Amino acid sequence: MDIEILAHKFYDYSNFIRGFSKDTVSRYKACINFYIRIAHITKLSEVTESNVRNFMLFGRTERHWKANSFISILISLRVFFAWCIKEGYMEKNPTDDIEAPKPEKKLPPKLTRQDTLKLLEVAYNYPYDYKFLRYRNHAMFSMFVFAGLRKKELLNIKCVDVDIENLSIFVSQGKGSKDRVIPMSYTLAQSLRKYSDERKRLKKTCPEFFTSLNRNHGYTDSGLKRLVVQMRKASKVKFNIHKLRHTFATLMLEGGCDIYSLSRMMGHSDIKTTTIYLAASAEHLRGQMMKHPLNDLR
Numbered sequence: 122m123d124i125e126i127l128a129h130k131f132y133d134y135s136n137f138i139r140g141f142s143k144d145t146v147s148r149y150k151a152c153i154n155f156y157i158r159i160a161h162i163t164k165l166s167e168v169t170e171s172n173v174r175n176f177m178l179f180g181r182t183e184r185h186w187k188a189n190s191f192i193s194i195l196i197s198l199r200v201f202f203a204w205c206i207k208e209g210y211m212e213k214n215p216t217d218d219i220e221a222p223k224p225e226k227k228l229p230p231k232l233t234r235q236d237t238l239k240l241l242e243v244a245y246n247y248p249y250d251y252k253f254l255r256y257r258n259h260a261m262f263s264m265f266v267f268a269g270l271r272k273k274e275l276l277n278i279k280c281v282d283v284d285i286e287n288l289s290i291f292v293s294q295g296k297g298s299k300d301r302v303i304p305m306s307y308t309l310a311q312s313l314r315k316y317s318d319e320r321k322r323l324k325k326t327c328p329e330f331f332t333s334l335n336r337n338h339g340y341t342d343s344g345l346k347r348l349v350v351q352m353r354k355a356s357k358v359k360f361n362i363h364k365l366r367h368t369f370a371t372l373m374l375e376g377g378c379d380i381y382s383l384s385r386m387m388g389h390s391d392i393k394t395t396t397i398y399l400a401a402s403a404e405h406l407r408g409q410m411m412k413h414p415l416n417d418l419r
Contacts, residue, residue, distance in 0.1 A: 124165045128153050131204050152197035170215040188222040229367040236358045243356040253319050260316035267309040269369035272362045279328045295388045370398040
């Protein structure tokens, strides 16, 4: 059986039956295609534990995959071969006996409070040609810093999802196809209201909340990438969108937010994912240490 034909059936299964995200399916495609190319195979019958193991070793030694990359690629191949077994195309999964390295446990990168404030100030005070850009860009960075949205969540958010009056943001089908509601702070509401008023003044009617300047449609991923580069250069702050999400989580803990509430706001499926921010927040840990009952001893 042609392995590329099978792979396309697997992608359709992953997309339409399992409902995996486009990013997940794209990762499957990249890993399987890379394996096919490096192993020089065209038929499923040519797949062996030996050439899969050699492929993984090639990635680790020649491509210098980090442990987490190795694990991600191995899992992608394992899921594909498991599907082949389920459909009756294979009898044994060639990845079963391949040992994976221990995952790297790194603290999530974040901005300091000073750098976060500096970024917001630059986003607002930058010498834009149009007032709309000032309010929109400041509102977007405020959403990242004060609500912890992921990049795609922000770009996909609709006008009906932003309730400034009731101070809430509805995230529809975020990562893992989960809906969630994030409470809105007064500071964020003030920024969003300024942008919303300017959006109405320019008669933007598209359903997406964040729009482009010249066209009546949602702001694009490429536009956001250019904006990030522009703000990095202007503010001299090294950041990316996901670092802003980490910054939101860390600042919330330092402000006294409990881990369960933060997990709900972040949209994590497992609260263990959220606990990594406890180690990232020195201020939070210091505050907890001050609760030791013997600290009052002289």
